[in-house]
Structure formats: C-alpha cells, structure tokens
Amino acid sequence: MKVIPFITSIILLATAAQINANTCEKNFVAEGDPRNGAEFSTSTTINDLGSASALGQLRAIALADGFNVLGEESTGSQGTLTIEQKNGRHPFLIYLTAVNKGTAAEVSIRTKLNRRTVAKPEDIRAGMCGMVARIKTGAEGDAIAAAARAAIVPEPIVEIQPRWLAKDIYRLSKRKTAEMITAHYKGKRYLLDGTIGSPLENEGTIELWYKVTIDRNGILQTLDADESTFWPPIVCRMAPEARARAAKLQEGEFAKLTGTVSHYWQGSPSKLVLKDCRFE
Incomplete structure (x- = not known):
C-alpha cells in the first residue's frame, strides 16, 4: 500500500508533462513568407517552476541536443536564453524566454528562419514542444538547472x-x-x-x-x-x-x-x- 503515493506522484508528473506539451502544441504559431524568413513561436505555463530554473534546464537541454548556446540575459523575474541551430548551411537563432507568474513560469520559444530557408511547421513544433516537455518542476528541475549553471566556464578577457x-x-x-x-x-x-x-x-x-x-x-x-x-x-x-x-x-x-x-x-x-x- 505504501507504493500508491509514489505511483500516484509519477502519474501526476507524467500528466503534467503531457498537459504542458499539449498546451505548447496548441499555442504554436507559424507565420510569414519563407522568402522573407518564416517565423515560429509557442508558449506554455508550467506550475511549480521559476524562470531561473526553466532557463538553466533549457541550457542543458539545448547542449544535449547539439545547439550552440550563445548567451543569457536575466533579471530576478525573467530571462532569455539565445541558442543557435548550427546544422545545415544557414544556422538560425532561437530565443527561449521564461517569465515568473506567481508559483509558475511562462516559457516561450521563438525563431525566425533565414530567407528562403524552408522547414515543415510540424517539425519546428515538434522540436520546440519536445524541449518544453523535458522541463522538470520542483526540486528535480532546480537541481538540473544548478548543475547546468555550475558547468559554465567564464570567458577570459x-x-x-x-x-x-x-x-x-x-x-x-x-x-x-x-x-x-x-x-x-x-x-x-x-x-x-x-x-x-x-x-x-x-x-x-x-x-x-x-x-x-x-x-x-x-x-x-x-x-x-x-x-x-x-x-x-x-x-x-x-x-x-x-x-x-x-x-x-x-x-x-x-x-x-x-x-x-x-x-x-x-x-x-x-x-x-x-x-x-x-x-x-
């Protein structure tokens, strides 16, 4: 009987991740003419998460997925992490933003492709929402974020x-x-x-x-x-x-x-x- 709370918590965590992924997919927007550079964005709000934890985790996720992590600008309540899709002939920038909303964080992702670069919206949506779905909440997420920040090596002058x-x-x-x-x-x-x-x-x-x-x-x-x-x-x-x-x-x-x-x-x-x- 003691395993029930544990099993229940796993189910709740899995359900929360699925809800976040579904919201991310629902909020996904694709617009613009590829000849000028198509734009894509999405967002979702995740409970029991702070903006600093979200950005730290996204740093780890981006590195694991092979992106170039270029820089982060943060205040006490929000921040933006800039990464670069380096695959292909024409790399492009992706902006990952997290904003505190009480005990939750609104996480958004946006990018604009280079001119004449064509990508399937469903592929971009899967990539963006796949990153969001891997964000952890609570102490687990905080630990992942802390480890990612501890690994940052300051650049010399x-x-x-x-x-x-x-x-x-x-x-x-x-x-x-x-x-x-x-x-x-x-x-x-x-x-x-x-x-x-x-x-x-x-x-x-x-x-x-x-x-x-x-x-x-x-x-x-x-x-x-x-x-x-x-x-x-x-x-x-x-x-x-x-x-x-x-x-x-x-x-x-x-x-x-x-x-x-x-x-x-x-x-x-x-x-x-x-x-x-x-x-x-």
Whole structure:
C-alpha cells in the first residue's frame, strides 16, 4: 500500500508533462513568407517552476541536443536564453524566454528562419514542444538547472588590437545578420589598445571611437589597407567613473580599455559597441 503515493506522484508528473506539451502544441504559431524568413513561436505555463530554473534546464537541454548556446540575459523575474541551430548551411537563432507568474513560469520559444530557408511547421513544433516537455518542476528541475549553471566556464578577457577585431566583424557581416553577430559577441570581454577619434557625448555617457582604418602609405600596405575603409569602428561607451578621464582625450591619442560587447549595429557607419569600458 505504501507504493500508491509514489505511483500516484509519477502519474501526476507524467500528466503534467503531457498537459504542458499539449498546451505548447496548441499555442504554436507559424507565420510569414519563407522568402522573407518564416517565423515560429509557442508558449506554455508550467506550475511549480521559476524562470531561473526553466532557463538553466533549457541550457542543458539545448547542449544535449547539439545547439550552440550563445548567451543569457536575466533579471530576478525573467530571462532569455539565445541558442543557435548550427546544422545545415544557414544556422538560425532561437530565443527561449521564461517569465515568473506567481508559483509558475511562462516559457516561450521563438525563431525566425533565414530567407528562403524552408522547414515543415510540424517539425519546428515538434522540436520546440519536445524541449518544453523535458522541463522538470520542483526540486528535480532546480537541481538540473544548478548543475547546468555550475558547468559554465567564464570567458577570459581577449587582448586584441581594435582594427583586427573590426576586421573579424566585417568578414562575419558578409554572411551573418547584425542580430546574429550581436548574439555571437554579446557579453564577450576585450582589452583594446589603439588610437581614438575625438570623444563624443551620447546618451549620458562618453564614447571613444577607435580608429581602425590602415594608413595606405604605411608599412602595412596590403589588401587589408584597402579593405579597412569598410571595417566597422569599435566604440567604447565609458563606465561612469571613467567618463571624466575619457572626455579629456584628444583625437589621435592612445587609449587602453577593457569593455564588454553590448551589440553590433548595422548602418552608416556600422559599429561594434562595448559597454562599461574602463582604462587599464
């Protein structure tokens, strides 16, 4: 007779997983023209689950399924994990979001395929809802999430000249969108050293723009020198305590800074933006 509560709990857990999967499938939406990039999304609410636990578990699930895990942005009540489908010639981004709803978490998944990439909606739905169905609740889920986060290895600060970072971004921009470049670089930390343009005030901070163009008359007269006119500037948005010092610099002076990539902006000019920059 003592096995009945145990058996009952297993049945309830299995039933809950099935309900979540069914809700996920019911809420699945496919829209858009594949010639422009078809969009897919779904969501479901899971009881006895927090957003941090959901995202930690989804990190483990994504890694187990062979996705690239690119980054996570979280607050106390919600967060988004960005992963990349790396199979095939044209990888695409997938956003996994979890939001606290009392003692439950609303879990949603969305993606937009690359232009002219065709996928069967039923295959996308099965993949998305298959991930949701594997999320565990309660202490079991918390333990899985904690183990996934404990396995994260912090990325070291990369020391690189601004112009070579700009070259890497430029080459990447030929085959990836600004959104994908941001997803790949966001959160990476760099130590940069080079000459800057005149400090600029923008949105309440000081920006230092590294010069990346190679002098055509210099000793580095190569294909890089010709191409460098198209390389995107590397822009450092200064941390509060470093703004006064940054504002005193003049065009052509040197600045050695550490900063964290915020985003890549594609426009005129395109630029890679780092935040919380400080002097070394």
